[in-house]
Amino acid sequence: MVTIQEVAKRAGVSVATVSRVINNRSKVKEKTRNRVEQAIDELNYEPSVLGRNLRNSESRLLLVLIPSISNPFYTEIINGIEDTSIKEGYNILLCETDSNPKREAIYFNLVRNRMADGIILMDPTINRKNVLELATNHPIVQCSEFDKEGNISYVSIDNELAAYQAVKHLIKIGKKRIAFINSDEKFLYARERRAGYEKAFREFNIAVEKKRIYNINQLNFESGQQAMRTLLNQEEKPDAVFAVSDVLAIGALKEIHANGLKVPDDIAIIGFDKISFSNMTHPTLTTVSQPMYRMGCISASMLINKIKGEEVESMLLEHELVIREST
Amino acid sequence: MVTIQEVAKRAGVSVATVSRVINNRSKVKEKTRNRVEQAIDELNYEPSVLGRNLRNSESRLLLVLIPSISNPFYTEIINGIEDTSIKEGYNILLCETDSNPKREAIYFNLVRNRMADGIILMDPTINRKNVLELATNHPIVQCSEFDKEGNISYVSIDNELAAYQAVKHLIKIGKKRIAFINSDEKFLYARERRAGYEKAFREFNIAVEKKRIYNINQLNFESGQQAMRTLLNQEEKPDAVFAVSDVLAIGALKEIHANGLKVPDDIAIIGFDKISFSNMTHPTLTTVSQPMYRMGCISASMLINKIKGEEVESMLLEHELVIREST
DNA sequence: CCTCTATATGTAATCGATTACAATAAAATA
DNA sequence: TATTTTATTGTAATCGATTACATATAGAGG
Structure with missing residues (x-):
């Protein structure tokens, strides 16, 4: 060298x-x-970056922690993070954690060791103590998922409102037996969206039935299919489904078709995230679009500002209900 | 600290x-x-990892360079890489290059600077000189894409054979006017799959018509739709399509349906990669499955062996034609 | 031509670890 | 007890950069 x-x-x-x-x-x-x-x-x-960092304690590298790269929801966010970081002279490194605290700890240590200057966290908060402790000494921002009590800055959307609007839309088109395919409620977004779902029910005086709520623990097509299968086996079939992710909704759609039912007439479906694939299905999927690219951009510049020692403020961005053929 | x-x-x-x-x-x-x-x-x-690395020139970090994280083809490979690396005490960092030589150079420098111990390259070889030069001094392996002339170790499949078998399958079910939606031929796999496509034609004495070959430059659904739209506007419509990626095939499928045509009766479709989504379409997609997880595992252990100074040998793994409803 | 600044460059300490070599303490042997 | 051997521990150089401070050089003003 x-x-x-x-x-x-x-x-x-x-x-x-x-x-x-x-x-x-x-x-x-x-x-x-x-x-x-x-x-x-x-x-x-x-x-040599090493020599330089040792002296300056600066690496110009940002860590992005995601639970899983296979979820297309993250890809747009990452594009936003990447574009912004590069413009500011930072490079990003993607770290897949599988929501595993051990993996997370390894990447946290890279920051403690000054191998990276800061972290954008998209993981759900599992080990709160660890995260909060890291946040006291190092720049962190949370994106999408965040900790309501902690005082770590975040960018996200109003998940409760979004879910409320989605379910309200289903009620307005005449649906009554609205099933809900939700993620594991360790995720904040899952808890918030459930609250929105229940809020819409209360507003229209419909009783929330536990049997219509199905929690999955892996965000993939098969989970959506599996969930729908269970829901369709109930004696009183649902006439609509609100899925917490497009991926799940698409799996559910497949299962509905497999049972010879029509969408949206027999069962309407709403997904969440507006992944590019949601426009390829037949019928195309009604969904809630999040400004993912912007979320990425904002979280990156928040982090960089934090690294520079500035104060930053958390933000909730606008979402949008995109009505397509499935409702 | x-x-x-x-x-x-x-x-x-x-x-x-x-x-x-x-x-x-x-x-x-x-x-x-x-x-x-x-x-x-x-x-x-x-x-401090910095202090230690400066002295030892070892970081126990591997870089994985991919053109784009939004292509689901890579996710399974990455899972394989990740599992193997972690078992061997290495952590991986994902780097998205957008096939941009400047971005690539930044990540190459991380290795030159000893911030990372080696690289798994999944990019197409754009700047051969740069890659070959890096390879003389640092551990690199190529995965999926590789350089036939260079002597960098690689893991991949026999793309020509796979394409040949796919097209042969279409011919055997009675199709004659087989269109081909291919990637940019800067990618080795694109050139090889084209060779396979033409080989099958030659074997059955069918003339290769240029107008049936469509090269796209972005691997997304819209490109597939766009390609199919052009192909359907020709006076003699194709009766089958071989797409170099499931993502493209799914876009094409959408466009075929939009034109009121039936799959596979009017037009049969074959994709490539067996992404999880290919089983969610209607009809389900015939495709070529690559052992992506294994490719990931093998490339990671090849790289680690190389870092340890051992000699490693390149490998071509088995693929499989998965026949489903679309043919 | 001399003095005084301003500008340009060099010297050496520093960051946080590792490690060859030196020094010391403890144990073994005569 | 004196001497040798061995087991521990300490000292200081080193990795490759940055930077405060010292020094040298050039230019301005008289």
Whole structure:
């Protein structure tokens, strides 16, 4: 590996001057600068991030923690994070945690060790103590999922309102027996959306029936199918389904078709997230769109501001009910 | 941040002794070891990866470069990489390059700088010189995409054979006017699959018509729809489509339905990759399954072996034609 | 031509770990 | 007890950068 010493030697200057040329903090004579730049070119020199970080405690790397990359919901958010970070001179590293506290701890340590400057957390809060402790000493922002009590900054949407509007829409088109396919309620969004679901019921004086609520623990197509299968086996079949994710809704749709039922006439469906696939199904899926790209952008710039020592404020962004063929 | 000096001071020993306790390389007296461990506990000390790496040139971090995380093809591979790496004591960091040489260069530099120990490349080879140069000094393996001429180890499948078998299957069920929706031919797999497509045609004495081949440059549903729209506007409509990716095939399927045509009777479709979604469409999609998880596992252990200085050999894994309703 | 600034460059300490080598203490042997 | 051997521990150099401070050089003003 080429070091700064070798460059200095070749250019006939001291290491300090080379460093000054690289970081152009203080003035260097035009002629010297040229000599140094030539030496850098000739030797193909790249400053060692390690050496630099050790001195500066700065890596210009951001960690993005997601439970699972296979959920398309995250991809747009990540695009937003990436675009913003790069513009600000930061690079991002994606870390998949599988919601596993051990994995999470490894990545937290990268920040403690100054290998990364900050974290964007999209995990549900499992080990609150750990997160809060890290947050006292290091820049963290939460995106999508967050901790209502803690004082870690976050970007998210009003999940309760979104769910309330979705269910209200189903009621308005004449549906009464509205099933709810929800995630594990360790996720804040799952608890909030359930609250919205129940709120809509209360408003129209419909009783909430426990048997119509189905919690899954993996966000994939098969879970959606499985959930729908169970719901269809009940004596009084639902006439609508609100799924907490498009992926689940699409699985449910498949199962409804497999039973020879029609969407939306027999059963209407609403999903959540507006993943690109939700427009490819037949019929196309009514869904709640979150401003995922913007959420990504905002969380990245919040984090970078925090790293710079500025105060940042949490935000709730606007969502939108996208009505398509499935309702 | 707690440093090794503070631990040493509290335990009343030298930093060398603390380091020895942490890495237990040489013997430390039981009593001293206990004192040091107690101090580590009390201060909540975590060794700085930076300091350690600077000395050892080892980070136990692997970089995984992918063109785009939104392509579900990569998710299973990544799961394989992740599981294997963790078992071997390495952590992985995902880097999205958008096939952009500048982004790639940034991540290559992390390896040159010893911030990461090696790279698994899933990008197409754009800047060959750069990759080959990096490979001379640093551990790299290629996964899925690779460079036939270079001597970088790789794991992949026989794309030509797979495409040949897929097209042969279409011919055997009586299709004659088989369209081909292909990626940009900067990708090796695109060139190889085209070769397979043409080979099948030659074998059955069918002329390859240029107008039936459509190259897209973005792997998303819309590209598939767009491609199919163009193909359906031709005077002699195709009676089958071979798409180089399930995502494209699903877009094409949507467009075929929009035109009131039936699958597979009017037009049969074959995709590639067997993404989980390919089983959710109506009709379900015939596709070529690649052993993605295994590819991930193997590429990770190849890389780790390379880091350890061992010789590794490239591999081509088995694929499988999965016949479902769309053909 | 000399003095005084302003500018440009060099020297050496520093970041937090590891480790070769030196030094000390403890144990074994004569 | 004196001497040798062995087991522990300490000292200080090192990795590759940055930067406060010291020094040298150039330019301005008289």
